[in-house]
Amino acid sequence: MNKTFKLGSIAGLKLLAKPTVLPSILLVWLLYSLLGRKVFKLKPEQAILGGLLATLLHWFNEFWHNLGHAQAAKQTGYPMSGVCFVGPLGSSLYPPDEPTLPPHIHVRRALGGPIASGILALVTGALALAAHSLGGIPFMAATLTCLDNLLVFTIGAFLPLGFTDGDTLLRYMNMNKRPSQWLTVAE
Numbered sequence: 223m224n225k226t227f228k229l230g231s232i233a234g235l236k237l238l239a240k241p242t243v244l245p246s247i248l249l250v251w252l253l254y255s256l257l258g259r260k261v262f263k264l265k266p267e268q269a270i271l272g273g274l275l276a277t278l279l280h281w282f283n284e285f286w287h288n289l290g291h292a293q294a295a296k297q298t299g300y301p302m303s304g305v306c307f308v309g310p311l312g313s314s315l316y317p318p319d320e321p322t323l324p325p326h327i328h329v330r331r332a333l334g335g336p337i338a339s340g341i342l343a344l345v346t347g348a349l350a351l352a353a354h355s356l357g358g359i360p361f362m363a364a365t366l367t368c369l370d371n372l373l374v375f376t377i378g379a380f381l382p383l384g385f386t387d388g389d390t391l392l393r394y395m396n397m398n399k400r401p402s403q404w405l406t407v408a409e
């Protein structure tokens with residue numbers, strides 16, 4: 223299961239995927255379809271279709287989050303090289319030969335993703351409100367996409383779970399307080 227698939231490149235970022243992405247797509251689709259049926263009270267075929275749309279949008283949200291990291295990284299002068307999709311999430315890739323960078327560069331790059339996701343949560347939240355009277359698949363997809371961006375890619379990204387942007391921020395913001403130390407810290 224350690225194989226990595228090359229999916230090509232978009233916006234100068236190479237896209238890689240681990241085999242765990244496939245079962246994750248099916249699980250997310252199942253979960254969203256159940257929400258469509260139980261929470262949004264859609265007919266089964268509508269719930270499945272809305273679930274598929276929200277699933278595709280979940281991976282778009284992940285990519286968008288990484289575009290936020292990539293944009294911030296470009297501004298620091300130390301750009302990202304790609305994105306690796308793993309399970310239902312993804313991680314930013316940086317050139318392996320990058321020099322040791324000062325903490326504020328890591329902090330700026332780490333903030334770029336949650337900021338981009340927060341903006342998309344606001345936009346899709348407004349779309350969900352607009353689609354409320356329509357109901358059906360548009361309301362379901364917009365609401366789930368808003369919650370995904372808000373809970374997973376903005377708030378969730380800040381939670382220190384061991385692999386998140388929040389962990390990167392904690393690590394490098396602590397170093398920022400002790401500037402004499404970071405010079406000798408290797409990554």
Ligand SMILES: [Zn+2]
Pocket residue numbers: 287291332335336379386387
């Ligand atoms: Zn991130």
